[in-house]
Amino acid sequence: MIQATGAAKVQAAGGFRALSFDAGAPLQLSSGETIAPLTVAFETYGALNAERSNAVLVCHALGGDQFVASPNPITGRPAWWPRIVGPGLPIDTNRLFVICSNVVGGAMGSTGPSSPASDGKPHGLRLPPITIADMVRAQAMLVEALGIESLFLVIGPGMGGMQALNWASAYPRRVFACASVAASARQSAQNIALAELGRQAIMADPDWRNGAYMAHNVRPLKGANIARTAMRITDLAADEVRTRAQGFSNQEQFKIALDGGAPAAYIDRFDANSFLYLSRAMDRFDLARDFGGRLSNAFQDASTRYGVFAFKDDWRYPPQDSREIAHALIGAGADASYVEIPSGGGHDACFREEPQFEAALTGFVDAAAAARGLALQGGTL
């Protein structure tokens, strides 16, 4: 059972389990503003050991939520990392205590544009801008409220990898190991451009209603579909994009070439305003910026162990992005491994069955667990 300390209390937010922080514990934002009260919705898997040394924070991607290893009870979406987090899996919940929280700015119970403000109406666009560092600060409040001083591992794919890197940079003493999966220390111009198109499409949708669609009981589905396609494009491998688009059919020449349209389940869980906030947070992410433009300076404390995982034909976060992280870590004198998986699945590969990734991640986690003095798989905690 989860118990919270300090200003936080466990409660339900929109049907999700959450910690709420009252006005005495505001979230300090990068913009200089604060959010109070703050709600952080989260899930946990496995049990915290007596030493409180086996906690893993999994950070979710732009399209993710806190349900890393179990179905989302509201949307029905299955666990998003079912081959990575669970009993006997690389992040083994038989021996590790896994926390996954919905990011600030998200739409699954944490404070975000769709959550209620003090006037009872959704924050909408009144919410201040959110950064990756803000997401991390909110997670740090959660982790602290759960009584965990030091995380065994912080890990995430895509936007989750950005958070993991930001965690290790901001709180080096509180992160034993850090794994970036198919991510980047700086959002690429290509990703910024695609996100910008998605945002424009949402804001051009008459049903967006200047962000107040909830009050009008409508949703900007057309814009959401385009934004989803913008993201979907870079989930695929470049070769797949070209193959799909070069089909030549008279009757159906302008049928959507890259996707059969978004599945209803995706659009059901897609909150347009959250997309605006989270995609802007990613656009602005540049971990080196606060360190004189030198990424290695962002990793001052060399005691954290790093695993950097890239997928060969990932077009959203190409291996070059991960190599830059690895080079910076080596430049900082950190203990860093770089693994490039020869996948054919594009960015999506990090969520799918990729035995080489699973094996490499298992090796990284097991080695870190041994160094931390945690029992090996099959042992007891």
Next chain:
Amino acid sequence: MIQATGAAKVQAAGGFRALSFDAGAPLQLSSGETIAPLTVAFETYGALNAERSNAVLVCHALGGDQFVASPNPITGRPAWWPRIVGPGLPIDTNRLFVICSNVVGGAMGSTGPSSPASDGKPHGLRLPPITIADMVRAQAMLVEALGIESLFLVIGPGMGGMQALNWASAYPRRVFACASVAASARQSAQNIALAELGRQAIMADPDWRNGAYMAHNVRPLKGANIARTAMRITDLAADEVRTRAQGFSNQEQFKIALDGGAPAAYIDRFDANSFLYLSRAMDRFDLARDFGGRLSNAFQDASTRYGVFAFKDDWRYPPQDSREIAHALIGAGADASYVEIPSGGGHDACFREEPQFEAALTGFVDAAAAARGLALQGGTL
């Protein structure tokens, strides 16, 4: 004065000067279908010499038209290549005869989705799919009708460069020199993806009316604006995209970061259905595909002289694309020059003031003119 031969006659089409080809001279399309009658709107600059050896065909880009060196009389848009084509410029109209035609599928007088079909209504989506090769075949009909057996030079930027390469490949004996400017022999997955987003945005606009917006006297301006931004993004240099997007303002956080919105003049001349057709033509372009996937096989006749011009930070058609063309030409034993301009202006640089590009192009054109036996600049023809 222009005189046409054979099945073609000079006439006005929608206010533009054009050649029309009757049913006896159909345009054979890559799809197997034909277009007849066919209208090709065009402009010319300078005078054809007695030997008919000084004709230059300039092929326009996706956002271009036939008004390469003079204002468009209908839209008022200024000449789109004012530093390249004109008296005393690299393509010197004091000694060269320049032809520029609106591509098939375009919206400036040539047969396209907005031009009238036999029932008097716009073709709309009834027009068959168009390829780059189809644009080139229509230009070949125009050039032949003008009594020109062999072009001194075929040149174009972006989509125009694709046409120039296709010209040299399809009609090697009719092209003395060929210049590809900031172009590619194969559309990249990134460009395909951005175009697909633009198409989806247009088709999601309620004012698109399934392509029949003209009949309803409306225009899909919101979709057009997004499509325009999709193109605009890669006109800029990657660094500029990132700088613009990383601005951090609370009040205006979702203001369009990459552009202040499309200028009215652009949207006035933007035809949404033409964008669908022309962008799909570019998506499908892969010059090597009909040659066993080997680009050098596309350039069989080594007598054409090639100039391949790239701009260092061009993000739409990066220098790598141009280098692949140059490598293929060298592999084919062709006389090829590759020039990479150290610009900071992204893809747009090819339309702007770039003294190094202008000097390099002048050198290429002058050398080719000397080889062709044309009078040098300042001479008489």
